[in-house]
Amino acid sequence: MALTTKGRATRQRIIEGAAAYLRSDEPAGVTLDDIRAITGTSKSQIFHYFPDGKEQLFLAVARHEADRVLDDQQPHLGALTSWAAWERWRDSVIARYRAQGRHCPLGTLMGQVGSTPGAHEVVSTLLSQWQAHVCKGIGAMQAAGLVREALDADRVAAAFIAGIQGGVQVLMSTGHVGHLEAVLDTLLDHLRG
């Protein structure tokens, strides 16, 4: 499929419009017609740019949102080299999800695309990148003598990832950020030893 300048713009407009829609207004089920209306396009355009239909489009949106997740934690996530930096990161994570509230764009997307290989790939990629950043941060703290060497950096990084995921999930179910704060603070305490 050869895209012209105009074509690329339209394709991008569809993805970003869909993403914005999900962020603002999470409906349980998102239909192609919703996206069509929001982005001011027609059915044929959607299938023109995403020949494989719904799944392909949703995966594109999911990848777009996955990038946002990590971007929103920068620059903190990329430089976890002091306790202050960890605190700032903690705050940015909580702020991000507090703002997002009960809407979870990625969650909705995954709910719709379900358990296709593509969906797993998007999630796995996101989580492993995320974990790698945290792990690197722990390593940096150990190198600086701020965290004890005995700690298994990768294991604790995995715990952070799981904790954040769970905290966010509880936030979406109950509307409270308490669990997310609790798990982050507890794990930070553990790092401090």
Added chain:
Amino acid sequence: MALTTKGRATRQRIIEGAAAYLRSDEPAGVTLDDIRAITGTSKSQIFHYFPDGKEQLFLAVARHEADRVLDDQQPHLGALTSWAAWERWRDSVIARYRAQGRHCPLGTLMGQVGSTPGAHEVVSTLLSQWQAHVCKGIGAMQAAGLVREALDADRVAAAFIAGIQGGVQVLMSTGHVGHLEAVLDTLLDHLRG
């Protein structure tokens, strides 16, 4: 609605059949017709016993499954009074979710019923009961002098709940239990101080 003995049996058969179906074979979308086929009932029976339709039925199944979640952790969860008991509990949680694999009955249900008040109530109830058990266990350990008093029991219990949720979520996305093990072990380490 007055139910006869036969009626109660049928109603129960529908709930348990649906639950078993979800446990064994998680399809992305569960339809009333699936349940009808699985349980050997007819459309009219479903609406006879669940006049409000899909949502009411799914919530009933969800409550049924939520009970199972806590039951499956017993008797360990109810008596977290020694390190050995905590280890057994840890193992039972991991075993349960390892066996469940990528299928999450509750997750599927919640995905379908979406964000109705009833769905939130089921999840909130489950999580708060779960957390209360863990919190009580931490309290018992503190009373026995096995865990330092300075620890905020409720906060750490919240961290456990969030961690388990996240670990299970990662398990469902990637198929690996590593994150669940990591977060449980890390938090247990933290308890040990």
Added chain:
DNA sequence: AGTTTTCTGGACCGGCGAGTCCACTGTGGT
């Protein structure tokens, strides 16, 4: 037995939503 209420089967309806099709319009190259 007779009557009332519950239980069951299954045909039917109506809407929704993914995906198709075709005619038409732009746009970029030669």
Added chain:
DNA sequence: ACCACAGTGGACTCGCCGGTCCAGAAAACT
């Protein structure tokens, strides 16, 4: 100017699925 192909609009198809309806079987009650 022309032409080939990308871009666009929107009507249409078709299957799925939640929900309705009614007629008949089976209990329960008196």
